[in-house]
Amino acid sequence: MAIKFADRMDNLKASEIRELLKFAADPSIISFGGGMPAPELFPVEEMKKVAVAVLEESGQSALQYATTEGNVKLREQIADRMNRKYQSKVALDDVLITSGSQQGLDFAGKIFINEGDVVLCESPSYLGAINAFKAYGPKFIEVPTDDHGMVIEELEKILDSTENVKMVYVIPDFQNPSGKTWTMERRERFMEVINKHEIPVIEDNPYGELRFEGEILPSLKSMDTKDLVVFLGTYSKIFAPGLRIGWVCAAPEILQKFNFVKQSADLQSSTISQMEAAKFGEMYDLDAHVEKIKAVYKVRRDLMMKIMKEEFPEGVKWTYPEGGLFTWVVLPEHINARDLLKKCLEEKVAFVPGGAFFPNGGNENTFRLNYSNAPEEKLEEGMKRLAKAIKSMM
Amino acid sequence: MAIKFADRMDNLKASEIRELLKFAADPSIISFGGGMPAPELFPVEEMKKVAVAVLEESGQSALQYATTEGNVKLREQIADRMNRKYQSKVALDDVLITSGSQQGLDFAGKIFINEGDVVLCESPSYLGAINAFKAYGPKFIEVPTDDHGMVIEELEKILDSTENVKMVYVIPDFQNPSGKTWTMERRERFMEVINKHEIPVIEDNPYGELRFEGEILPSLKSMDTKDLVVFLGTYSKIFAPGLRIGWVCAAPEILQKFNFVKQSADLQSSTISQMEAAKFGEMYDLDAHVEKIKAVYKVRRDLMMKIMKEEFPEGVKWTYPEGGLFTWVVLPEHINARDLLKKCLEEKVAFVPGGAFFPNGGNENTFRLNYSNAPEEKLEEGMKRLAKAIKSMM
Numbered sequence: 001m002a003i004k005f006a007d008r009m010d011n012l013k014a015s016e017i018r019e020l021l022k023f024a025a026d027p028s029i030i031s032f033g034g035g036m037p038a039p040e041l042f043p044v045e046e047m048k049k050v051a052v053a054v055l056e057e058s059g060q061s062a063l064q065y066a067t068t069e070g071n072v073k074l075r076e077q078i079a080d081r082m083n084r085k086y087q088s089k090v091a092l093d094d095v096l097i098t099s100g101s102q103q104g105l106d107f108a109g110k111i112f113i114n115e116g117d118v119v120l121c122e123s124p125s126y127l128g129a130i131n132a133f134k135a136y137g138p139k140f141i142e143v144p145t146d147d148h149g150m151v152i153e154e155l156e157k158i159l160d161s162t163e164n165v166k167m168v169y170v171i172p173d174f175q176n177p178s179g180k181t182w183t184m185e186r187r188e189r190f191m192e193v194i195n196k197h198e199i200p201v202i203e204d205n206p207y208g209e210l211r212f213e214g215e216i217l218p219s220l221k222s223m224d225t226k227d228l229v230v231f232l233g234t235y236s237k238i239f240a241p242g243l244r245i246g247w248v249c250a251a252p253e254i255l256q257k258f259n260f261v262k263q264s265a266d267l268q269s270s271t272i273s274q275m276e277a278a279k280f281g282e283m284y285d286l287d288a289h290v291e292k293i294k295a296v297y298k299v300r301r302d303l304m305m306k307i308m309k310e311e312f313p314e315g316v317k318w319t320y321p322e323g324g325l326f327t328w329v330v331l332p333e334h335i336n337a338r339d340l341l342k343k344c345l346e347e348k349v350a351f352v353p354g355g356a357f358f359p360n361g362g363n364e365n366t367f368r369l370n371y372s373n374a375p376e377e378k379l380e381e382g383m384k385r386l387a388k389a390i391k392s393m394m
Numbered sequence: 395m396a397i398k399f400a401d402r403m404d405n406l407k408a409s410e411i412r413e414l415l416k417f418a419a420d421p422s423i424i425s426f427g428g429g430m431p432a433p434e435l436f437p438v439e440e441m442k443k444v445a446v447a448v449l450e451e452s453g454q455s456a457l458q459y460a461t462t463e464g465n466v467k468l469r470e471q472i473a474d475r476m477n478r479k480y481q482s483k484v485a486l487d488d489v490l491i492t493s494g495s496q497q498g499l500d501f502a503g504k505i506f507i508n509e510g511d512v513v514l515c516e517s518p519s520y521l522g523a524i525n526a527f528k529a530y531g532p533k534f535i536e537v538p539t540d541d542h543g544m545v546i547e548e549l550e551k552i553l554d555s556t557e558n559v560k561m562v563y564v565i566p567d568f569q570n571p572s573g574k575t576w577t578m579e580r581r582e583r584f585m586e587v588i589n590k591h592e593i594p595v596i597e598d599n600p601y602g603e604l605r606f607e608g609e610i611l612p613s614l615k616s617m618d619t620k621d622l623v624v625f626l627g628t629y630s631k632i633f634a635p636g637l638r639i640g641w642v643c644a645a646p647e648i649l650q651k652f653n654f655v656k657q658s659a660d661l662q663s664s665t666i667s668q669m670e671a672a673k674f675g676e677m678y679d680l681d682a683h684v685e686k687i688k689a690v691y692k693v694r695r696d697l698m699m700k701i702m703k704e705e706f707p708e709g710v711k712w713t714y715p716e717g718g719l720f721t722w723v724v725l726p727e728h729i730n731a732r733d734l735l736k737k738c739l740e741e742k743v744a745f746v747p748g749g750a751f752f753p754n755g756g757n758e759n760t761f762r763l764n765y766s767n768a769p770e771e772k773l774e775e776g777m778k779r780l781a782k783a784i785k786s787m788m
Binding site: 002003004005006007008009012013034036037039040042044045047048051052055056059060061062063064065066098099100102103106110111112113114117128131132134135136166198200228236240241242243244253254257260261263264265266267268269270271272273 | 396397398399400401402403406407428430431433434436438441442445446449450453454455456457458459460492493494496497500504505506507508511522525526528529530560592594622630634635636637638647648651654655657658659660661662663664665666667
């Protein structure tokens with residue numbers, strides 16, 4: 001075939017996480033791979049009542065086209081949520097609904113990145129964001145992180161010595177993939193540096209509410225005095241990913257660009273999904289639902305940590321996440337996590353090798369584990385198989 | 395603010411159609427502007443049963459992440475539909491679900507267009523497609539059309555004399571905005587030329603099933619022997635746009651690119667919306683539903699045609715659509731449709747000025763009328779107001 005694709009298509013390939021979802025469909029495999037919520041916690045019975053209520057009260061509007069920015073009630077609830085949970089001071093007009101926060105990532109790339117521009121991100125960073133940005137042809141510079149978050153001295157060095165830095169992408173709360181959370185002090189210093197350099201920040205926060213211990217820290221957005229921070233949120237982890245409801249919260253000049261881009265990308269997100277999410281917020285207590293999720297995930301995190309401590313051989317390190325969905329494992333340098341995965345798939349257990357989370361490659365001795373999706377018994381069995389496979393490669 | 399947006403943002407502005415949706419929200423305005431289906435025909439009662447059935451039978455899966463390519467049952471129904479309606483021979487693996495066909499348009503731009511590449515389209519063409527493609531920086535060449543479709547001699551001349559033509563975008567059935575349909579002979583000659591030049595074709599077909607008279611003609615996709623045609627379909631006009639269900643049907647090499655792009659753009663379309671659309675197809679008769687829609691729209695088309703004939707002054711011309719949602723009006727050259735719109739908004743009636751449908755500008759004496767969204771009484775009143783406004787400008 002003589003068809004010529006655009007050059008950008010050379011940068012895109014199938015996501016390993018999505019490919020892994022195919023394994024996960026095999027019920028005999030215990031998967032720590034995806035970032036899937038526990039389906040047994042979805043409010044299925046409540047959603048039946050919600051769906052009927054939406055169609056009874058406003059069936060015709062629910063099935064019709066609606067505005068690009070999204071459902072007013074839902075945006076109101078989201079603004080309120082951000083103010084209550086993350087100390088923001090935003091209103092519904094600061095919020096635009098997206099189809100999951102993944103769409104917010106794609107749009108951020110489209111809005112900010114010219115080919116060859118520099119994007120800064122944590123090292124490692126979220127694979128899905130890296131792939132979304134790659135379509136727009138940036139160079140990535142990975143900023144080193146430690147247990148307290150991004151290393152600000154390194155960020156400053158890079159900003160002082162680099163042209164064309166167009167945006168900084170960060171996940172300060174229970175980072176994907178590392179599970180780490182930035183301290184308050186790190187957030188403050190980060191915003192000082194950002195304000196000095198006036199670089200847009202994409203603050204991706206899918207997991208912030210899922211904190212098992214301690215207090216939720218203020219979002220970068222709440223500390224933003226120069227309209228530089230674009231906050232991406234989602235209902236996927238606190239409610240249900242199948243509805244594809246996420247949001248962008250940004251200053252008017254930036255949010256208008258998101259609106260234009262969304263118009264040409266898909267006009268609007270599902271009217272009925274938005275109305276259902278808003279109606280759930282009216283009829284039920286989403287905060288109480290999040291508490292239920294946290295209680296279950298905390299038990300799974302604790303169990304995963306316990307088994308790692310008991311079963312993983314010396315020389316293997318991992319992070320202790322105070323919330324969210326993931327922990328991050330660093331193997332001795334001579335072990336390649338892709339080889340480990342091959343062995344593990346034979347043993348019917350899966351995870352995501354860490355190399356893909358580094359946009360500039362390397363770090364093949366790392367991998368990400370998800371603990372939200374497997375019930376305790378399965379989690380225990382899967383972790384034992386994984387430990388055995390690691391031991392066999394030491 | 396010092397923030398620098400990507401260069402492509404200079405090409406994007408708010409769609410006039412979307413801005414008009416804001417007028418349409420004012421209930422005192424009779425709008426022929428949008429492309430909205432008649433909401434009174436939405437199967438609201440059926441959807442209540444469908445929603446409950448989906449949540450009862452597979453509530454956890456309906457609220458969970460799912461695969462990028464989309465729900466298997468829905469893709470099966472769509473492939474079957476394409477084969478029955480448009481003489482295609484496709485299977486579920488040839489179909490990928492998108493969030494409306496607008497998303498298919500954006501993805502087509504992303505997949506095929508490098509900055510400066512040439513995109514051919516009918517003159518006029520769909521505003522939303524033009525805007526979606528513009529984000530990727532192409533040059534547009536408009537191919538002249540007559541009452542039988544694209545003028546093939548002109549297409550050949552352009553292809554013979556132009557470098558870097560990366561795709562041809564067409565709407566052969568009840569075109570948006572013109573309401574015109576390509577004849578069989580024109581389809582055959584088009585495919586001959588395309589096969590010779592081996593250029594990808596984006597065949598956008600949102601309205602094809604809404605034919606009020608005569609037989610549905612074969613899709614270009616069904617006549618495609620070289621895997622060059624990408625077919626975009628949607629449930630928005632035959633079912634409900636609020637679910638945001640569209641699809642792409644293409645050869646494996648091309649469809650795989652759509653899959654990669656969708657992964658990074660939004661992972662997948664709404665799981666629950668897809669399951670509901672598929673369940674509706676199982677529980678009810680979508681073909682029968684389409685017949686109901688056609689019967690209502692035919693009456694409205696007839697009424698609009700009748701009033702135009704009776705009330706529009708000499709020197710105004712319009713198309714006779716055999717189906718779909720739109721007719722296209724050409725005013726005498728000295729009348730600017732944007733000025734007419736201003737006058738009409740004072741009289742509480744709205745439409746979309748035609749200039750925006752020509753990517754290279756001009757043709758300001760044209761506009762598009764939609765007849766699907768207004769009940770007869772309103773349609774009659776609105777058309778009379780419109781006729782009066784036109785007369786006052788002659």
